[in-house]
Amino acid sequence: EKDLTRVEIGNGDGDGGDGSDADGTIETDSPLPDDLTRDSLELPELSEPELARHYTRLSQMIYGIDSGPYPLGSCTMKYNPKFTEDVAALPSAAVHPDRSEASVQGTLELMYRLQDYLGRIGGMDAVTLQPPAGAAGEFVGIRVAAAYHEHNGEGGRDEVIVPESAHGTNFASAALGGYDVVSLPSDEDGRVDLDALEAALSEDTAALMLTNPNTLGLFERDIAEIAEMVHDVGGLLYYDGANLNALLGRARPGDMGFDVMHYNVHKTFATPHGGGGPGAGPVGVVDDLAPFLPAPRVRERADGSKANEPVYELFEPDHTIGKVHGFHGNWLVLIKAFAYIARLGDEGLADASASAVLNANYLAERIEYDVPYGPFHHEFVASAGEQDAADVAKRMLDYGVHPPTTKWPEIVPEALMTEPTEVESKDTLDRLAAAFNAVVDEDGETLADAPERTAARRIDQTSAARTPRLSWQALDDES
Amino acid sequence: EKDLTRVEIGNGDGDGGDGSDADGTIETDSPLPDDLTRDSLELPELSEPELARHYTRLSQMIYGIDSGPYPLGSCTMKYNPKFTEDVAALPSAAVHPDRSEASVQGTLELMYRLQDYLGRIGGMDAVTLQPPAGAAGEFVGIRVAAAYHEHNGEGGRDEVIVPESAHGTNFASAALGGYDVVSLPSDEDGRVDLDALEAALSEDTAALMLTNPNTLGLFERDIAEIAEMVHDVGGLLYYDGANLNALLGRARPGDMGFDVMHYNVHKTFATPHGGGGPGAGPVGVVDDLAPFLPAPRVRERADGSKANEPVYELFEPDHTIGKVHGFHGNWLVLIKAFAYIARLGDEGLADASASAVLNANYLAERIEYDVPYGPFHHEFVASAGEQDAADVAKRMLDYGVHPPTTKWPEIVPEALMTEPTEVESKDTLDRLAAAFNAVVDEDGETLADAPERTAARRIDQTSAARTPRLSWQALDDES
Amino acid sequence: MHGSHATGSPYAPHTEEDRSTMLEAVDADTVEDLFDIPDAVRFDGEFDIDPRTERETRRLVRSILGRNDEVTELLGRGHYGYYVPSLVDHLADRSEFLTSYTQYQPEISQGFLQALFEYQSLLVELTGLEVANCSIYDAATALGEAATLADRVRATTGHRVLVPEPTLLREERRSTLENYVAGTDLAVETFPVADGTVDLAGLEETIDEDVVMVYAENPTVRGAVEEHLAEIGSLAEEHDALFTLGSDPIALSLLQRPADVGADVVIGDASVLGLPTSYGMGLGLFATREDYLRQVPGRLVGVGEDATDRRAFTLTLQTREQHIRRERATSNICTNQAWVALRTAIHAAALGPSGMVDLANRGVTRAATLADRVDEIVGVQAPVHDRHHFREFVARVDQPAAAIAADLERLGFAVHVVGEHEIQICVAGVPDERLDRFVEAVEEVVR
Amino acid sequence: MHGSHATGSPYAPHTEEDRSTMLEAVDADTVEDLFDIPDAVRFDGEFDIDPRTERETRRLVRSILGRNDEVTELLGRGHYGYYVPSLVDHLADRSEFLTSYTQYQPEISQGFLQALFEYQSLLVELTGLEVANCSIYDAATALGEAATLADRVRATTGHRVLVPEPTLLREERRSTLENYVAGTDLAVETFPVADGTVDLAGLEETIDEDVVMVYAENPTVRGAVEEHLAEIGSLAEEHDALFTLGSDPIALSLLQRPADVGADVVIGDASVLGLPTSYGMGLGLFATREDYLRQVPGRLVGVGEDATDRRAFTLTLQTREQHIRRERATSNICTNQAWVALRTAIHAAALGPSGMVDLANRGVTRAATLADRVDEIVGVQAPVHDRHHFREFVARVDQPAAAIAADLERLGFAVHVVGEHEIQICVAGVPDERLDRFVEAVEEVVR
Known part of the structure; x- marks a missing residue:
């Protein structure tokens, strides 16, 4: 099953070849001194035809969306349009994150446009594309809420309310953010129990996390009242975007009173799940929370355009929580999501x-x-x-x-x-x-x-x- | 299995929409008068996800080279390097065959270089890339031989000799060229029986078609003598390239006395078989036969280069047999073959x-x-x-x-x-x-x-x- | 890429150890010992082809092909650049399709066989004829095969094959046809054309009992819709000649059904669906009447039953083919264009019947609209022919056509030169805004 | 593309007839009736996003991304542009891999599970640690997870996390770490650095019993090979702190094995194999000692048996995870980077061990060679640090670094600005002839 090849790493004379990729030689004698290198590396060594067969065979032991129906509740396993792979594979998409802003205007423009699309779809005022998955988006929401409360001198709020039927990530993200999690029971109709909510809300409430429709597929009809109740105690209302596919064009979290939300582009916007990622979990917020979003975001430069084209730049929101990813999130996934939205309209x-x-x-x-x-x-x-x-x-x-x-x-x-x-x-x-x-x-x-x-x-x-x-x-x- | 949709084609008012691909409407009312159109079209109508599943399922019922060993004798089912697909898919490869020569210098250069590579590998002086498959290459060889004999006033030669162990296409190609096929038995060692060859050869002989090693995998050790015998009666020696994979760098048909040969790029040069094509069957010839090759071929322009780069042009060989394909053959396959040869060296x-x-x-x-x-x-x-x-x-x-x-x-x-x-x-x-x-x-x-x-x-x-x-x-x- | 074999083929897997073991097993000291080649014909030179890494090879090809100019092609005349949906690439590139051999072992090839069967079925619907093979190389070779089929099925001793005059038949098709019939007694002759379509009276004068096949195209190579197909079919039938019609799947989606106008054979290039422009690489469409089934060239997929009586697909009627019938085969074709046929089938399925009809209709409308627009430009008259046009048309230009075309190329547009003062313009696959810019370019160059 | 649904989603299959039948079945007149949304929160506006054809969408994205300049990137600092073999794309793009969900039904996911298991095994060999998960988002989030793991496994009440001073830790990693520990009692503090690597004496002065984790990188972000890893490991161990080492699979192929220098956790970005430059999209590598197995964040693939006692792969130890443990999970991570891990595994397999070591060695040699060459240029000193370098190095420029970088960009080369008079240069993935031209460009801009 594994035919391991052990490569011994020695300390050669230090000239180590001419660095050409094409000289046909393999250097296992290292130009580094022995004490800075490992002794050996032992891994399978297979030819390209053998590898092609290995992974082809593995692929044949997997059920994908092209194999048949995939009705996983809350996962939104929809067909992944093939063309989105092509646009993400464009050579012009392959840029380094430390490139100067001037030289990656295309990347910045696409990000700006996607921020804008998502804002319109969710009814949100500002969007960050940085979170690399839904749970990462939740965590950003929690951190943004915390920073907001802190900024307003309400850093003592230490509770996040989560319905008992919520995704496990809601609980874990709130806990990772340092919050005590208050679990909220459902009423007999499967929706938020308003009395229980009333009881759970207090001046300790930092936020209520909801998804709507909820995990039973039921629309929280009292959402306007819920929002009012949460806001009345000074809390924020978080929207888990896992079920957004139910509402496109019919209702928007922002209009329902949600203050912050994440989008699962690998659900709603048809980017492939890849056997468990990469996804992307952009976060949208209302104006009040925008200063706290992760840095950097993308904006159009106020000082005009170049050759009739707008110029985009990265900027740091005033009270940013900083970063939740080493760079800009799952860029290649974001391209696919943009393409999907632009295709459907x-x-x-x-x-x-x-x-x-x-x-x-x-x-x-x-x-x-x-x-x-x-x-x-x-x-x-x-x-x-x-x-x-x-x-x-x-x-x-x-x-x-x-x-x-x-x-x-x-x-x-x-x-x-x-x-x-x-x-x-x-x-x-x-x-x-x-x-x-x-x-x-x-x-x-x-x-x-x-x-x-x-x-x-x-x-x-x-x-x-x-x-x-x-x-x-x-x-x-x-x- | 098939859910057929019948589209009725009527005669509309003739304005037929604005021709936009994106206006979201489908025109089945034709701007053409009824008597110029069919009445209806009845075919399956499936969504993209359904199609993806249909063809994915079909693919799962096929054994390919990435499934396992494929030891089909005479078919040379070798691994098809993945990267050759990428280069054939380059947007710059997608050009129309009626483009001006000046605007497709890249295509002409690649063809020129491939002609050159193949010539060196086969020991041939001139190469045409036009034949779209091995059998088409054989037919070109037969037609070139016929034209050569005709040109030399020997149009009366009406026999082509083919070993009994040869590929069926040899017989069929010779017959398509109007020749009587003379079947040649093997000797007890499985090689050409020289006595039988002697008996078969005559002034009626237009050509002997051979592959070497032959279909038993045996090298025709007497090839020099065979060539002499054929040439002595004024015949030509044709090399079927099906088994060229046995000889690369060790022997060349041109050196063995062959006058004309075809190359199976989908065998020797690893372009994919595609379930039965497209292949490509370039034909190489010695100098004497070059004037008879199909038109057009590619050459470097004698009158110098542009911006230090050579300029290529199409030309018609002096006594060309004309064409055996509507355009330039299987261009996308030729790119893959070129890439394979350039990779291996x-x-x-x-x-x-x-x-x-x-x-x-x-x-x-x-x-x-x-x-x-x-x-x-x-x-x-x-x-x-x-x-x-x-x-x-x-x-x-x-x-x-x-x-x-x-x-x-x-x-x-x-x-x-x-x-x-x-x-x-x-x-x-x-x-x-x-x-x-x-x-x-x-x-x-x-x-x-x-x-x-x-x-x-x-x-x-x-x-x-x-x-x-x-x-x-x-x-x-x-x- | 593969470390230890960097100096050999990157696709041959043997380690030195494997090689030794294997050499020992075959009782040889070196691999060279296995080559049974007399010294006299041994090659001890070099090809002088440097090996390259995969990356270098990709860069080499990209760099060479980068010399092709980026031009908006308003080109057609038998090869078209319709947009190919991404789905086609992704599905057809699955390695099971791409890397498998001809389906001589149907038990492990059902998927490809079904795809080809569906391709045949597509052509049956499009042509109205009962039999379609699963590919010939391209339209030109399909025309050649049609002529040899006509030669075989025709009971009489006729030897004439009638094709349109050069203005309505590409030289390349004619030349390929000539090569295909070179080994027969057939002779290719022409009949007259008029105003971009067949001159029916002229054909009537030309045809006689010695004709085995009449060939016409719809639309014609100049983009005109043929208006007298049924009459051509009748003339052929009256003279006991086969009527072979040249077309393509998009045109066939809309224009008269070949079976309804008496066509005996339909040929053409089916890769108008499935392939982008590819310097003429094609997919020969070949369909005919059931009567001629056993004379059909190339491969046929049929339905049979397996040992458990379940329906299964298989190559069938192989006794027509070269690997069995040898010099008496219906054709010398072996490797054909199977994978392109797969692409065509997927593309057609992606469009669906309404999408195909729509695409065809747009070809008519957009060509007419563009002809109107260039006709408004002083110095240009379009279309030249008083005909309905499909996807392309000929325009007359007052200045020399070659100069106009060269000027247009400098502005980034390629058109055909089809006469001293004629250019031909095709809208297939060209987005609307490019057509707008093309009209501006024409205005500029004729000024 | 899909005819009859051109005005809706092109990926939703219903015909009008289907829709009617289905509505009838659910007893609704219109689809809108199914939306149980109070008027008060109904959205009756528009997004103002125009639908486009597939082709138009492709052209739109191509046109937007076409605004990116084509530049030779001599960029690294945690994200690298090594050449990814074509094989990786072709295999990973097989839709079974690309479109499947997390392997919660292992019986129909054996292939992906095995691939992830092999990815874990790759990391086990590279790190020498016993446990590797099957991915975190990227290096920065993996660093955050390492800190929370340290917090969980550390018995004492320590709260300090030590990381290098800003010159040796990217601000982005530091900031992400700060967010991850914001909900804990941990505080991130720095230890000094010297000449591009850890200042061992400074670290010794900084560390105490209150430290739960020490983080260092090899090579450092400035390209220097850390020479005192074992000493760092010992210091951490002496103070009962975890030693977390940041690296990547190519560096780990050659440099000291983490287990040999006392590393408790290894994090990093594994997509250095498998992905081209992708604006920072990554693959968080996370490996640790078996001792901490039940505190590991993220998914783990293990081996078990099926009902017929055959070996089978499965996600395991899921009780650590959020979908079961909720607020007491070891991490909130759910969707991770599985498909990138697959790509990394394929790329590593394509290189093989000798190819990986070779690639690493070339990174050392080529960086040294390039440093020597630019050092010869008047106005440039390189490398700044008296260290061995891996793949990249810092150069001092007499003129302001920002201006030099801007001038280089105009000539088509991107480098990092890492100080007022410091630029950083990386050779990874840059072909030799580009390096030659780069040297010329440096000569030109410093002139």
Whole structure:
């Protein structure tokens, strides 16, 4: 499986070749003295054809969005348009982050335009593109809120309220920011319990983090009142952008009273998930919070244009929290998001949400599992009832589809959190529903044995975690 | 499987929109009068995500060179370097064939350089890049030979001699050129039978077509004598480039006395086979034949250079046979071939042949099937003996490898014509040998039932040919 | 890139150790010992081709091709630069498609076979003919193959192949056709044309029982829509000649269906969908009537059943082909343009039928609009022909056409010179704002 | 592109008929009826973003990015432009890799899990530490995570995090670190540096029992090879502080192995392999000792068995993570840089160990050679530091550095300005002939 080549590193005479890439020689004798180098390096040495086969084979053991439906609730696994890869691969996109502003006007312009697009879509006044993922965006929001309160002499606020059905990152991001997390229960309709909120809010409240529609796919109808309540105690309202795909062109966080939000471009704006990133989590804020955003941001230069083209520059917001990434975030991902938005425009974006909502409702109607609550927007949470939701998911693999997110939110027992997105056709939805409906009647043993038609069978997580083997080296040590 | 959309084509008011690609409307009302248009068009209408899945799924049902070894004798299925795709995709490569010569100097320079490379590699004086495939190259060779003889007042020569073990295209190309094909038997060592050749040669001989090493992988040791014999009767010697991968840097057709040859760039120079093309079959000739090559060719302009760069131009050889392709052949394929040669250089090309020959010999040694003749160069032909070679091939599929070419050349009973190429590692060759050796002991029934582990099982060719159904429409008509 | 083999082929994997082991196994001291080449024909020189790193090679090609000028091409005449959706590249570049061989082992090639089957089906719908092969090299060679097919299927002893006069048939197609029929008794002759299309009366005078095939194109190479296809078809039929029609998938999406006008064979370049401009690289479209099925050149994908009676795709009727029939094959073609056919099929699928019809209609409208606009310029008359035009048209210029074209090229626009005072202009793939700038450029150069 | 949906999302497939059927099924008249949004917060405005065709969008982006000047970048300082083999793009762009989700269903994700497992194994060999996660965002955030890990694993009540003075730590990393520790009791403080590396005596004076972590880099951001790593490690150990070392996979291929110098954590940017320059987009490398396994941030791929006892890969120890542990997770990270890690793994595999060592050695040799050459120019002294250099070095210029850099930029070369009279020059990824021209350019601008 691994044919390791051990390269010994010696200390040569120090002239070390002429540095040409093409002289056809390999230097393993180092111009550095021995005490500054390692002794050897031992790794596989394979030819290009062998590598091509290795990774091609690995790719064949992965289910991607081009393999079939991928209805992971809250993940918005929508089709990733191929052309966005092409624009991100343009040679002109490959620039070093320390280039002078004058020489990367193209990059700055694209960033400026994307800031602007996102601001319009979210109803926000200022946007930073720096956070490299959704959770990083949350953390920026938390840090911005903290800096804002501090600036206003309210640094004592030490609580962030998070609904119990929220993404785990909300809790973790607030905690990373140093806040105590106050968990907020849902009401019987699956929405924010206003009485509980009232009870949770206080002068200690730094912020309430919400997503809307919430993780049940329900719109928080009382959002205006919620915003007022939070603002009344001096808190800020944070919008988790994970579910923004439900609202494009129909409602904007800024209009609902949110002060700060992040966008998941790898969800709403169709940049690929890449097996777990890179994503990007730009953050938008209302004017009051803009001075606290991370530095640098991009703006058009006030002192006019060059050759009739506007000139862009980086600037540091007055009370910036500083940086949350070594450079400018996941630039190549941002290009793809910009291209997606520019391609769809108002009508395309609005249609994306419309189709996503229609698809979720249609699928909810078609499946035989119980689907509590409603009406739904982009997703719904079915209950596996007496079945184990994780087993249901494994069994769905046998029917050739990707299963929904399971066991979360816990408000629904044995949750099957399902978000088909707008890209699925009616035929595919019917096929997906058929998979749900095939499993609904199956017995526990069948489910526990699933999957049986996949390359790997059910993997024992417990034993894998009990004896962690996290590298080839660890496996070799065993044998 | 097909959800057909029928688009009715009417005759609109004739203004037909503003021609913008972006106005978001679709015109099916034509500005043309009804009598110039068809009534309707009925084809599948799928979204981009659906198409991505369709073709991704299809790709998963194909064995490519990145899937594993592909030892098809005479096909030289070597690894296709990825970077050659990038250079062929350069925007600057996308030019129209009717561009002025001055504005496509880059294209002309690349063609000129490739002509030059190929000339050096084959030992030929002049090269045309026009033939779009190996068989097209053969046809050019035949036509050039005909034109040459005609020009010399020897148009009466009406025979082309082809060894019985030759590729089918040799026979067909000669026949397409209007020649009678004289089949030449092999001697007991698997090489050209000089007596038979002597008998076949006459004043009617226009040419002898040979490949060297021949399809058994054997070098025609008497090639100098063969050339002399052919030339003595006034015939020309044609080199089929299919097996050139065996000789790079070790021997050149031009030095052996060949007058005209084609190069299979999709074999020797690693351009991808693409499931059956596009290939390219440049043709090289000695000086005497150069005036007859297809038009246009590329040359450096005699009247000097522009800004220190040479200037290239197209020209028509004096007695050109004209054209064998509407434009300049498979241009994008030629770029890949150029890049491959430029990457490898002398040493790389020589090593490719060395490794290809070593691999063939090693594999021949490792397999338990009888391998008559020898010594081998890049390929060998094993005999399946009592087994049916085609069945052996089907059974090898079950062992996860691609089988060799079968039942040809007929000189070896139940031939397994095997060419591993230089890209296979020793490990892969051992695995391939193991597949051969697993099959060698299996019984006829097992073989006849093979393959059993593939997506499709053995396909009944006879019934498919008896009732040809060559389109979805034909299938629909049946049902 | 691959460390230890930097001095050999970067794509050959052997380490020195492997090589020794293998040499030992074959009982040889060195690899050179394996080469059974007499000294007299051994090559001990050098090619003088320097090896390069991958990066250097990429830079070399980029630098060479960088000498091509960036020009807006208003060029057509059989090769077009329609926009190819990114999807086509990404799907067709999957290595399973790109690197596989011809589907002689159908059990592990079902995906490619299905794609080619769908390509054939596309052509069946477009042409209305029952049989389409899964590719010829290009339109010119397809025309050659059509003539040899006509020669084979024609019962009589006719030997004339009629094609349009040079103004309506590219010299390259004619020349390729001549080469294809050089080994037969066929002779290529012309019939007259008039105002950018076939001169029907002239054809009627030219045709006789000795004609085996009549060839015409729609649209014609000068961009005119042929108005008398059915009459041409009837004339051919009356004289027992095959009617071969040249076209392409975009034109066929809108213009008269070949089967409806009596076409026996349709040829053309299908890569108008699927490829960008590529210096003439193409995809020969070849469709014909079921009657001639067993005389078709090239590969055919058919449907059969596997051992479990499930539907499966396979190359079929291979006994027509060179690897079996040798000198009696229907063609010498072996490697064809399969991967381009795949690209064409994907591009067509990406457009869908409404997209294809729309693209065709826009070609008509935009050409007409552009002709009107340049016609308004003093010193230019367009279109020259009193015909409907598809995607391109000929304009008359008062000044010498070559000079006008050279001036336009300096301004960044390429057009065809098709007569001393004629240029030809094609709108395919040219964005609207470029057309606007082109009109300005024409105004400037004729001033 | 997709005909009948040209006015909606081009990636949403419904025909009008589908839409009607589906609406009927959900008992709604229009899609708008499904939106349960109170009027008060309904948005009935427009974004004013025009839709574009795919082609127009590509041209738009190309046109915007076309405003970037083409410059030879002699830039480094934590982000490098090594050549990425074409193989990396072609394999990583396979849609199964690119479009899949995090591997929460390992049974259908074995390929990606194995690739990440191999990435972890690469880092284990490079660092000599037992545990590597399968990515953090970048080096700066990895540094932040290292500090919070130090905070968690340190038994005592220490609160000081020691980092180098600003000349040897990029402000961006320092600032990101400050944000990561803002919610803790940790305070970031500096220790002195001397001649481009750590001032060991100064560090000794600064460190005490209150220190939880010492951070140093090798090579330093000014390109110097740190000569006292083992001593730094010992100092940290003596004071019960973690030693966190910043580096990258190419440097680690050659320079001292972190485990050998007492490093407890290694962070850095691994995308030095796998990505071209990408305006700072990175791949946070994070490796540590097995002792701290259960405090590691981010995802880990482990090996387990499936129900048939065959080896299988899976995400493991997920109870550390936010989706299970919520506010008590080891990090808030969820989406990370998995696909970049894949690219890094492929690039490393393409180089192989000898290729990696060679690349590293060339970085040393070529930097030294270039320093010698510019040092010969009157008005330039290089390198400033009397150290071995890795891939980059600082040069002193007599004239103001900003002016020199601006002049060089006009000649097509970008360098860093790192002091009033200091520029920094990096050879990584710059072909030799460009370096020749760079030397000429320096000669010209200092004249």
